Amino acid sequence: MTQIIDGKEIAARMRHEIAEDAARLKSGGTTPGLAVVLVGEDPASRVYVSMKEKACAEAGIFSDEHKLPAQTSQADLLALIERLNRDERIDGILVQLPLPDHIDESKVLEAISPHKDVDGFHPYNVGRLVTGNPLFQPCTPYGVMKMLEYTGIDLSGKEVVVVGRSNIVGKPVALMCLAKHATVTLCHSRTRDLPQVVGRADVLIAAVGRAEMIRGEWLKEGSVVIDVGVNRVGEKKLVGDVDFEGAKGRASAITPVPGGVGPMTITMLLYNTVESAKRRGERR
Ligand code: NDP
Numbered sequence: 001m002t003q004i005i006d007g008k009e010i011a012a013r014m015r016h017e018i019a020e021d022a023a024r025l026k027s028g029g030t031t032p033g034l035a036v037v038l039v040g041e042d043p044a045s046r047v048y049v050s051m052k053e054k055a056c057a058e059a060g061i062f063s064d065e066h067k068l069p070a071q072t073s074q075a076d077l078l079a080l081i082e083r084l085n086r087d088e089r090i091d092g093i094l095v096q097l098p099l100p101d102h103i104d105e106s107k108v109l110e111a112i113s114p115h116k117d118v119d120g121f122h123p124y125n126v127g128r129l130v131t132g133n134p135l136f137q138p139c140t141p142y143g144v145m146k147m148l149e150y151t152g153i154d155l156s157g158k159e160v161v162v163v164g165r166s167n168i169v170g171k172p173v174a175l176m177c178l179a180k181h182a183t184v185t186l187c188h189s190r191t192r193d194l195p196q197v198v199g200r201a202d203v204l205i206a207a208v209g210r211a212e213m214i215r216g217e218w219l220k221e222g223s224v225v226i227d228v229g230v231n232r233v234g235e236k237k238l239v240g241d242v243d244f245e246g247a248k249g250r251a252s253a254i255t256p257v258p259g260g261v262g263p264m265t266i267t268m269l270l271y272n273t274v275e276s277a278k279r280r281g282e283r284r
Contacts, residue, residue: 003151003253005226010150011143011263015059018270022060025277032277033062034092034118034269035084039077039103040070045096052094052266059270064090074103078111085113088284091276092118094269115283118272120172129175136272141173143264144205144226145180151253153224155180159200163187163214163241164207169228173205194218206241216246225254228261 022032034056038049049065056063064087066080077099084093093116099105109117114124120138128135137145148155160182164170174186187197195218198204203224206214211231219225229241240257247254255261 002248002251005147005151005253005255005260007143007147007255007260007263010147011267013150014146014264014267015055015270018267018274019059021274022277025274026060030277030280031062031089032060032091032274033064033087033089034094034273035064035066035087035090037066037068037077037080037084037093037095039068039072039096040100042098045098049096052269055266055270056273059274061270061273062089070100072100072103074107077103077108081108081111085111085116088280090116091280092116092269092273094119115279116276118269118276120272121168126167126172129172132179134179136276137176137268138168138172139265139268139272140169140228140261141176142272143268144173144228144261145176146268147226147255147261147264148203148224151224153203153253155182155203158182158202159185160203160205161185161187161198161201162205162207163191163194163198164209164228166207169207170205173207173228177203177205204242208241210241211239212241212243214242214247216243216248216250219247219250221250222252223250225251226261227255227257230257230262 036049053063084090093112109121114122117125117136120136125136160177162170162174165186165188174184177184198218199220201223205226207228211233225247227240227242231239233239238258
């Protein structure tokens with residue numbers, strides 16, 4: 001029987017624990033605070049930002065919203081970030097991407113204090129992840145690791161194959177698995193004979209962005225499949241990067257899409273914010 005790894009359930013359990021932590025901090029006089037900065041009118045970004053604000057409210061995190069017009073100058077945005085860096089009520093700063101074309105994204109991300117970088121994209125935090133001493137870890141890959149942990153899957157000595165090498169998912173999740181003592185193979189569009197490499201995996205993590213590209217018959221019998229991909233097929237249907245029905249016959253455990261990794265991303269943003277609030281005193 002293949003276990004379906006229920007991301008909604010794991011996320012709900014974690015959010016309950018995060019809310020308890022936030023309440024404890026609040027009763028000690030520290031209300032965790034997240035600043036959310038949105039520049040422009042991109043409809044998908046507006047939806048993400050409102051989901052984040054709602055999740056903050058439910059967890060007892062103070063959310064400080066900054067919705068700026070699309071023509072906001074880079075200098076004004078950098079000045080806002082500087083103010084938020086100094087604001088003691090704020091434990092995390094999130095700048096919703098993408099930014100309008102006239103703004104240099106890396107300049108903005110690097111202006112965020114690494115000690116409030118709850119997205120984990122600042123080069124300082126990337127460096128700490130690489131050297132095995134992480135401070136903030138990026139939310140989607142960190143969510144993948146929490147799912148494995150909550151499901152009781154130990155990575156030590158296992159063959160992990162990651163498909164996709166983006167800075168936001170593939171590369172960081174590979175480093176996180178390495179830190180858990182897995183033997184990690186990182187694949188991408190130039191990888192030769194992907195089915196053969198995937199077939200080696202005890203744990204497969206797919207983050208490609210191509211609907212059902214990884215076929216069930218490629219998988220090793222009994223492997224664990226974490227599907228980060230979210231691909232729209234037709235008007236309403238969402239599917240992952242892995243052929244779920246085919247994979248179900250071979251995998252011992254698999255995440256569904258939707259309802260797998262998706263709900264973990266915002267959960268980890270809340271988690272990082274509350275962890276940051278616990279360190280508020282050390283930032284002074
Ligand atoms: P990117 O487009 O940045 O990266 C995709 C990666 O897949 C690249 O490294 C690319 O290789 C590789 N790739 C593309 N085609 C192939 C192929 N035929 N064979 C092997 N590798 C291939 O994507 P992201 O990492 O940003 O996102 C990946 C997926 O995860 C998307 O579906 C996205 O929607 C989803 N996602 C889900 C989140 C969630 O919250 N659940 C959050 C973030 C992303 P190369 O580098 O050589 O071009």
